[in-house]
Amino acid sequence: MSDITHPIEHHRDDEGTRLGFWLFLYTELFLFAAFFLVYSVYRSSHLEDFKLAAESLNTGIGTVNTIILLTSSLTMVLSLDALKKGSVKLAKTLLLVTFALGMAFLVIKGFEWSAKFEHHLFLQTAKGIAAGHGSPLLTPGSEMLPVGQVLFFGLYFIMTGTHALHIIIGAIWMLIVFFWMSKGSVNQDNHGVLERCGLYWHLVDVIWIFLFPLYYLVA
């Protein structure tokens, strides 16, 4: 065969890419929307249990994490702004700060989770046995937590877990963008990737803004 090769034409369409990325963010939002739907259905059917279970969550830790995440969104925007103005060094520093704040969020979340595990609220029980078996939170004489609280903690772990997974993905993405900025392929003129990474990070932030009141505040 007399084959001929044509390298892909790098057709650059920032606006088209932005449109595509917003659509992608939309699908991410809908992914969580299904969780929120399940949450609201069970909250309305097990209201008392949800209130009781929510009281065992530490509002202080939740607040600290909220502040951390909001600050990280700020540093993200500042980083993009710095890159647009041409100060790559500042942009890189701010991106690293954002990354560090994301990690801090995960560490705090990790401590919170392990405290819950110690209270036998999840996972450490054998498969098939409902969560809460032998938990110190049980009222004396009962074998397991009421189903409403089991539902609450199940949703709590899965939703915050999925959120944490998104934090990890966002953080990895930041490192990649940081690397590209060091190489110079992401720069003042070509900052679309940082912008998209920032949009993703804000999405993660927005989802937390909803998770925080639903789990910590409305007890």
Added chain:
Amino acid sequence: METSPSQSYLNSHTSPKWTGGFMSWFMSTDHKRIGVMYAVAMFSFFFVAVLLGFVMKLQKMYPASSGWEIIPVELYGSFFTLHAIIMIFLFIVPGAPAVLGNFFLPLQIGAKDVAFPRVNLLSFWLYLLGAIMAVVGILLGGADTGWTFTPPYSINTKTISIFGVVFDSISWMLTAAFILGWGTILTGINFIVTIHRMRAKGMGYFKMPLFTWSIYATSWLQVLATPVVGITLLMIVIERIMPVGFFDPSKGGDPILFQHLFWIYSHPAVYIMILPSMGLVSEIIPTNSQKPIFGYKSIAIASCSIAGVGYLLWAHHMFTTGMSDFAAILFSFLTFFVAIPTAIKTFNWTATLYKGSITLTPAMLFALAFIFNFSIGGLTGMFLGSLSTDIHLHDTAFVVAHFHYTMFGGAAFGLIGGVFHYFPKMFGKMYSMKWAKAAFAFMFIGFNALYFPMLVLGYYGMPRRYHTYPDMPIFNDLQMASTLGSWILVTGVIMVFGVWIHALIKGKQTTEINPWNSSTLEWQTATPPTLFNFEEDVEITRDPYDYEAFRGEVKAGTSAGAKNV
């Protein structure tokens, strides 16, 4: 070597690294090659699932008391689950958008490629990964949950162990469906951006061909609906491997909630399946009638309103779950409402035929069969959408026949017709018209012989998913007719594949750019298309189905439909 983009896409590559053999396809970001790869994978899966269906029909040939048993009852459960999972997730949902949408969407709007060619390749890889995972799940354990994975059965049904290793085939298949879903979502995003940003100069929204319109509506549905089912299926996986209760009543969950979440996607998904085929019919009919399509705008808008209303009527799958009367009436009303845009399309297609100069090409035969079959499918859907008759017909063979009339007789007939329509353009080869028409006759007769008796069987109370039935004359005769129909249908399907494969290997080479005299843009370029689709940038000056202007252009010898600038 000369680097002119004017060579067929079959001989030119997008990457200097992969220029030969398998990898030049597998690593190619060319939308046309990706479309062809989808076609090969999808039709292979389709054939496997057809054979599963064939065995199931064989099993139903004689009643239980005759001692006839081809497959035992447990295996029957696995068979219909696999048949459905393959047909739905691996064949008809990616379906026409993945094969013909990939190939012809950029050609129809005068673009060089889709907006994100590399994401397009990623979609295909996700499709393959999901397909392989599903097949592994099928081979090592299978599932008998039905494709709907309805809890609590799908949560509690056991896993099997192979050589002492626990293998959870149901979680595998659910995860596979999740991955396939992301492939679909990325394709949808890709097509939306392509249509928004890459139309040729002069191509306003209402100058787009109708297949592009239907792909556009489909893409929105893919983006809007798929994430919900993705996460819902993952919730089942989570519930299977962790002590969490979402849908299992023994842990406080609500199985009905699963059904809502599932059908919020899976009902729009039936429009994901059918809309692209409607688009293909809207291309085939004006071409073979040599006449502008009747009511162009109303078809375009009907596609979008089907997508819009189709999103809001999921709970008509759940009339028997004990939902409130008010909700049931609302969903029933919306179900009837969605019939309106569908009927508008059917009306427009038949009106296009009126006083047309009709050529009965194989594609046209399939398009006409689409109208016939889909009308039966749509009208029987009305039986199921009205509350009182649904109580009687729910979960009977009537439902099975209904959705096969829409999905097989509609969507798959449309897709096969579309492939016949576009085959010469795609490969530069011509198939045998005689054999193609014979294959159509077998498929059409076999299809109706198979499924029409099932409508009657369902009316007489034959439940779906049962592997046998009591010895009663009405059941025996109709089941026998249905089984005989399946033999004719399978013969037809094999003939269709035979015609295609024969054409690819030994078919007459053709470079004729417009064998059916079609006025739309995708036909006004080389056969097979070159890597960048068009030699130069194109500019659109007329409506896509303006056959009078098209004939003028042909007479004048100017490149039809598109003026070079």
